[in-house]
Amino acid sequence: MGKNLVGNHIRKLRFNHDEMTQQQLADKVGVTRQTIVALEKGNYSPSLELAFRIANAFNLPLEGVFFYGDNTRQ
Amino acid sequence: MIYQEKKSIVSLISTIIIFGAYCAYMYPQYPDGVQESTETFRFWGSFVLILTLVSIVAHIVNSIAFNIVFRITTGEKEPSFADEMDKIIELRSFRNSFFVFVLGFLLAMGSLVIEQPLQVMFVILIISGFISDVTGSVTKLYHYRKGV
Numbered sequence: 001m002g003k004n005l006v007g008n009h010i011r012k013l014r015f016n017h018d019e020m021t022q023q024q025l026a027d028k029v030g031v032t033r034q035t036i037v038a039l040e041k042g043n044y045s046p047s048l049e050l051a052f053r054i055a056n057a058f059n060l061p062l063e064g065v066f067f068y069g070d071n072t073r074q
Numbered sequence: 075m076i077y078q079e080k081k082s083i084v085s086l087i088s089t090i091i092i093f094g095a096y097c098a099y100m101y102p103q104y105p106d107g108v109q110e111s112t113e114t115f116r117f118w119g120s121f122v123l124i125l126t127l128v129s130i131v132a133h134i135v136n137s138i139a140f141n142i143v144f145r146i147t148t149g150e151k152e153p154s155f156a157d158e159m160d161k162i163i164e165l166r167s168f169r170n171s172f173f174v175f176v177l178g179f180l181l182a183m184g185s186l187v188i189e190q191p192l193q194v195m196f197v198i199l200i201i202s203g204f205i206s207d208v209t210g211s212v213t214k215l216y217h218y219r220k221g222v
Contacts, residue, residue: 031157034076034218043221044159 006045008066010036013058029053077152078160081140082215086208088136089129093204096125110192118196125200129207163217171210178202 014020022036029050038044039054046054055065100121105113141152156164182198 032153032155032160034078034153035157035159037076038159038218038221041221043219047158050158 005069006066007042007068008039008054010054010065011040013060013065017058025054025057028057076218077144077150078163078218079215080144081137082211082218084136084140085133086211086215088132089204089207089211092129092132093125093207096128114193118193121196122200159222162222163214166217166222167210167213170213171206174209175202175206178205 010025014022014025022040023033026033026036030053031050035044035046039046051062051066055062058065103117105111105117144150144152153160178198179202182195182202185194185198186192
């Protein structure tokens with residue numbers, strides 16, 4: 001299974017948002033903690049709906065949380 | 075290791091143990107004498123029926139026991155619902171498992187076409203059921219570990 005090309009800054013953003021736990025974020029966006037773990041490890045690309053819900057949870061646009069391609073572009 | 079990975083491993087191990095133990099228990103009871111007698115058909119019929127029942131009960135007991143042990147050892151609650159990632163993995167697991175079973179089913183029917191004894195057909199069907207179960211658990215484990 002190749003690595004997903006959709007990357008994210010979820011881990012960093014959680015830390016910047018009062019050190020929000022994975023469980024707190026999961027509850028906020030309506031998924032299990034295991035899915036947040038998979039997202040942070042780059043093992044799962046979320047659906048568009050979930051991506052928007054996560055971005056809303058951090059009050060950021062989609063591009064503020066997710067990026068496409070190599071991390072070095074950021 | 076996350077909850078689903080542990081659960082897949084436990085499911086895989088229990089499937090192998092249950093199937094192995096059940097086959098070891100039933101093997102000596104195979105009727106001697108005429109290969110395609112009513113007694114032989116009765117044996118295979120009861121083999122499949124009892125195996126199905128034993129597997130269902132064992133999976134339920136296993137699941138309850140696993141959740142209790144998981145909660146005690148990690149202090150975490152098991153996920154109360156399946157989200158989009160779980161559903162995708164469940165679908166892929168079902169697809170692979172179904173594919174293996176259908177392949178086994180076709181092989182079993184093929185064995186009849188090439189005039190193999192009936193017990194060959196039963197053995198292929200039972201083994202394909204077992205392998206499809208294992209395939210389902212392995213697929214889940216793979217996708218939870220490597221991503222989807």
